[in-house]
Amino acid sequence: MVLKLVGSPYSTCTARVAVVLLEKKIPYELIPIDLSKGQQKTPEFLAKQPFGLVPYIDDDGFILYESRAICRYLAVKYRGQGTDLMPSCSDLKATALFEQAVATEATSFDPFASGAGFEVNEGLTTDQSSVDAAVAKLTVKLNGYELILGKQKYLAGDDLTLADLFHLPWGATLAKFDCKLLTTTGPNVTR
Numbered sequence: 001m002v003l004k005l006v007g008s009p010y011s012t013c014t015a016r017v018a019v020v021l022l023e024k025k026i027p028y029e030l031i032p033i034d035l036s037k038g039q040q041k042t043p044e045f046l047a048k049q050p051f052g053l054v055p056y057i058d059d060d061g062f063i064l065y066e067s068r069a070i071c072r073y074l075a076v077k078y079r080g081q082g083t084d085l086m087p088s089c090s091d092l093k094a095t096a097l098f099e100q101a102v103a104t105e106a107t108s109f110d111p112f113a114s115g116a117g118f119e120v121n122e123g124l125t126t127d128q129s130s131v132d133a134a135v136a137k138l139t140v141k142l143n144g145y146e147l148i149l150g151k152q153k154y155l156a157g158d159d160l161t162l163a164d165l166f167h168l169p170w171g172a173t174l175a176k177f178d179c180k181l182l183t184t185t186g187p188n189v190t191r
């Protein structure tokens with residue numbers, strides 16, 4: 001049975017999993033959930049994802065939620081297919097640097113990028129001082145990224161990993177909202 005990705009095309013968390021499915025060349029079916037109608041809060045949905053959030057996957061009856069955990073599951077299950085996106089666990093130092101990079105995304109990028117992204121959300125009234133504060137916090141973090149990426153090609157070293165891909169959904173969303181930070185912080189963040 002083809003893997004089911006239950007989520008929303010408008011959700012960055014769903015996009016995080018979709019990017020990895022594409023990079024790993026894993027066939028999948030998107031089962032769309034209409035967040036505006038609260039379909040993620042129904043008893044049937046909560047039985048699969050107790051917090052009422054997208055996405056989750058159904059891999060032949062195996063249910064898994066939390067986008068980053070899903071991506072790691074897929075990277076290990078499909079090692080050798082498509083792009084390899086995690087170091088082998090027998091390489092202790094490469095694994096430690098990978099863990100450092102994924103933790104960096106979760107603590108130093110996602111909260112700040114989403115904070116700025118939500119403040120400049122299309123169609124909503126924005127409070128300019130809140131936008132400025134969110135962008136200032138994100139700028140500090142991106143300066144750190146500029147240093148990291150000045151020394152190595154990717155966030156966990158010289159190979160592309162999940163840690164890099166985890167940045168794409170919010171990175172693309174910020175660009176869409178005309179937030180120029182990703183191209184003005186420095187050449188390495190831009191790259």
Ligand SMILES: N[C@@H](CCC(=O)N[C@@H](CS)C(=O)NCC(=O)O)C(=O)O
Pocket residue numbers: 011012013014035040052053054055065066067068
């Ligand atoms: N840590 C979770 C976060 C999931 C999450 O916040 N999903 C959002 C969309 S990106 C959602 O379902 N929002 C709908 C709601 O809050 O009801 C993950 O990465 O899967």
